[in-house]
Amino acid sequence: MSERFTNLAVRSQLSAIGQRSETVRRANLSAIVRELHLRGPLTRSSLVVRTGLTRSAIRGLVGELVEGGLASEAPGAPLGTPGRPSSRVRLDPDRAVAIGLEISVDTLAAAVVGLGGVVQARERVARPRAHLSVDEIVGDLAELVGRIWPIGLPTTAAVGIGVAVVGIVRRSDGLVTLAPNLGWRDVPLAERLRGVLDVRAPISVANDADLGALAELRRGAAAGYEDVLFVSGEVGVGGGLILGGRPLTGAAGFGGEVGHLPVNPLGVPCGCGSVGCWETEVGERALLLRAGHAPDEGRDGVEAVLREADAGSPRALAALENVGRWLGRGLAGLVNIFNPRLIVLGGLLGRIHPYVDHTLEDSLDHFALPAPRALVRIVPARLGVDAPLLGAAELALDPLLADPASWLRPRSAVAVPASA
Numbered sequence: 001m002s003e004r005f006t007n008l009a010v011r012s013q014l015s016a017i018g019q020r021s022e023t024v025r026r027a028n029l030s031a032i033v034r035e036l037h038l039r040g041p042l043t044r045s046s047l048v049v050r051t052g053l054t055r056s057a058i059r060g061l062v063g064e065l066v067e068g069g070l071a072s073e074a075p076g077a078p079l080g081t082p083g084r085p086s087s088r089v090r091l092d093p094d095r096a097v098a099i100g101l102e103i104s105v106d107t108l109a110a111a112v113v114g115l116g117g118v119v120q121a122r123e124r125v126a127r128p129r130a131h132l133s134v135d136e137i138v139g140d141l142a143e144l145v146g147r148i149w150p151i152g153l154p155t156t157a158a159v160g161i162g163v164a165v166v167g168i169v170r171r172s173d174g175l176v177t178l179a180p181n182l183g184w185r186d187v188p189l190a191e192r193l194r195g196v197l198d199v200r201a202p203i204s205v206a207n208d209a210d211l212g213a214l215a216e217l218r219r220g221a222a223a224g225y226e227d228v229l230f231v232s233g234e235v236g237v238g239g240g241l242i243l244g245g246r247p248l249t250g251a252a253g254f255g256g257e258v259g260h261l262p263v264n265p266l267g268v269p270c271g272c273g274s275v276g277c278w279e280t281e282v283g284e285r286a287l288l289l290r291a292g293h294a295p296d297e298g299r300d301g302v303e304a305v306l307r308e309a310d311a312g313s314p315r316a317l318a319a320l321e322n323v324g325r326w327l328g329r330g331l332a333g334l335v336n337i338f339n340p341r342l343i344v345l346g347g348l349l350g351r352i353h354p355y356v357d358h359t360l361e362d363s364l365d366h367f368a369l370p371a372p373r374a375l376v377r378i379v380p381a382r383l384g385v386d387a388p389l390l391g392a393a394e395l396a397l398d399p400l401l402a403d404p405a406s407w408l409r410p411r412s413a414v415a416v417p418a419s420a
Helices: 003-039 044-051 055-067 134-148 189-194 208-219 284-290 298-310 314-338 347-367 370-375 384-402
Strands: 071-074 088-091 097-103 107-114 118-126 158-165 168-170 175-179 184-188 203-207 228-233 237-243 342-346 377-380
Touching: 003 044, 003 055, 003 088, 003 384, 044 055, 055 071, 097 134, 097 384, 107 134, 107 384, 118 134, 118 384, 134 189, 158 189, 158 208, 158 384, 168 203, 175 189, 184 189, 189 203, 203 208, 203 384, 208 228, 208 237, 208 342, 208 384, 228 314, 228 347, 228 384, 237 314, 284 298, 284 314, 284 347, 298 314, 298 347, 314 342, 314 347, 314 370, 342 347, 347 377
Parallel strands: 097 158, 158 203, 228 342, 342 377
Antiparallel strands: 071 088, 097 107, 107 118, 168 175, 175 184, 228 237
16 A cells, blocks of 8 residues: 555544544533533532543543533532542533523413523413414513513523423424414414524424423433323323433424323314313313313312312312323323333322322223333422423523533624534
């Protein structure tokens, strides 16, 4: 082989080694930032244990994060043992923030959430259940963002905008293909929001239950679990599934529409156009009607039913028991298919859980297969009504968590990293 070709081969090998080295560096930075984001401030020693990296690697990579403005270090607390205590590393919640937005049936919400999950501002406002136009809703969301944006925080600190919506969403472009309880079909929500928001940042849209599952996994009742089913209900019912620590969303992001499982062929029409969907048996409307309330009383009506149940009302108690039976039957089918370790109930289902837990567990015992039934626990959501909103912020922060190296360089007011 000639010297020219030998030199070319050597340069090619060195280039490949350099590329692999940079890939490893970026992955290691990501591992550190994820640990700090999920667990809060940690000492360098703790980062060594949690990431498996060497002390020297942690020292160098943390130095990069500090120099790049994503983190800071402070002396660690004395432990009463010989030697200098390990310094404590924390992410800067002002250096990179996400905007979380939520569109539910009867409320709109917005939050500004910094690295580490620090909620800097949050507001939720009621909206009429009438089918408002998309223009009205995106305009109200833009106003909310302007109202809660922290004074003195530059808009360039926003690394992403996440949106949770009660509908079926194509994640690739933020198209809401169907949101029956909003009266929407084929709404390009990401595009519409991009036209009204003053903050320039990538916009990601996802189903509210998928994002509720993400929030509960990272910061709520499902922390520490890897196989989780999140089921949330109000007017409708949605589900988010985490298997092996990863969300299961389907080919285009349409997965998790558990509320439209056909469970009762003799049931009532559903807003999706079918008959006897699960949400027609366990949703808000079903509970209110069975308890003798008007179906449009909404959350106030649900609270009234729960007060009546506390007072011993036979009708309210019977309505809750009926919902509990149908809830257990549907969950049993999902347990048989997906074998989760934990089921988290959000929204209406979380609020009624104390009233239906025995009925629910009995239904699971009857309809679920013994082996997966023995493994699963059912708990109410810890983050309450804000789970989808906080999950939207987490979704918006994901590009940074995946590749923090891209965010270490100072950014201009209009530039967004290509990796986002």
